[in-house]
Amino acid sequence: MRRFEGVRCLVTGAADGIGRATARRLVDEGARVLACDIDETGLRDLPEAATLVLDVAASDAGAVAAEAIARHLGGLDVLVNNAGIADGAPLADLTDALWRRVMAVNLDSVLRLSRACAPLLVTAAQERGRGRIVNVGSVMSERAATGMAAYTASKHAVAGLSKVLALELGGCGVTVNYVQPGAIVTGITRHVFEADHTFRDFWIGKAALGRLGRPEDVAAAIAFLASPDADFVTGHGLVVDGGAMQSP
Numbered sequence: 001m002r003r004f005e006g007v008r009c010l011v012t013g014a015a016d017g018i019g020r021a022t023a024r025r026l027v028d029e030g031a032r033v034l035a036c037d038i039d040e041t042g043l044r045d046l047p048e049a050a051t052l053v054l055d056v057a058a059s060d061a062g063a064v065a066a067e068a069i070a071r072h073l074g075g076l077d078v079l080v081n082n083a084g085i086a087d088g089a090p091l092a093d094l095t096d097a098l099w100r101r102v103m104a105v106n107l108d109s110v111l112r113l114s115r116a117c118a119p120l121l122v123t124a125a126q127e128r129g130r131g132r133i134v135n136v137g138s139v140m141s142e143r144a145a146t147g148m149a150a151y152t153a154s155k156h157a158v159a160g161l162s163k164v165l166a167l168e169l170g171g172c173g174v175t176v177n178y179v180q181p182g183a184i185v186t187g188i189t190r191h192v193f194e195a196d197h198t199f200r201d202f203w204i205g206k207a208a209l210g211r212l213g214r215p216e217d218v219a220a221a222i223a224f225l226a227s228p229d230a231d232f233v234t235g236h237g238l239v240v241d242g243g244a245m246q247s248p
Contacts, residue, residue: 005030013083015042017186021215056109062116125173166235182241208243
């Protein structure tokens with residue numbers, strides 16, 4: 001399929017995992033992609049995309065991204081806010097610094113980049129018929145896990161922010177949705193699954209499809225929400241977990 005022929009896309013956290021799979025999926029379908037990440041080395045694996053080394057948690061991240069969009073893409077049709085971290089600690093050990101860092105990457109960056117890119121997306125929706133924001137939440141956008149207060153709170157907030165943005169931008173033709181990945185093998189999680197086979201087998205057994213997820217599984221869902229097939233879908237959280245959350 002070539003659903004994204006000539007479509008201009010920004011993908012954050014693109015050096016590995018879900019972000020890299022999403023950037024490649026969009027490129028394969030014809031998109032012009034600006035891939036952003038703090039990991040310059042990882043971005044070298046995406047020669048087919050323009051790249052930007054960016055700390056999305058920085059206060060000027062939105063302005064820097066907007067400048068790079070103008071330079072590399074000349075406008076924007078799709079914003080994928082994927083960058084995230086999964087640091088955690090039980091309440092007694094949860095420092096203010098850890099809390100602020102998780103919120104800065106997982107939540108503040110979504111706000112800043114969405115705010116900076118919204119005018120470009122509105123213009124795209126009005127002139128080209130497509131303006132999309134797809135945020136990456138988690139199954140923890142609806143549930144909770146011990147020792148993961150900062151992560152869980154940030155992903156709940158991503159869901160809430162996505163819904164508000166959908167309401168605010170819908171009148172301009174821009175849709176805003178979020179995906180909710182389950183147990184996906186990425187650079188963040190791979191070492192955990194490899195080190196703890198009991199944990200790995202738990203999630204495999206919990207999934208109705210009997211396996212862990214791949215970044216490509218989530219990339220396919222993001223591509224759907226960014227495509228014309230999802231023109232009438234907004235404010236929605238799409239769970240991509242192989243059916244794991246349906247199990248008791």
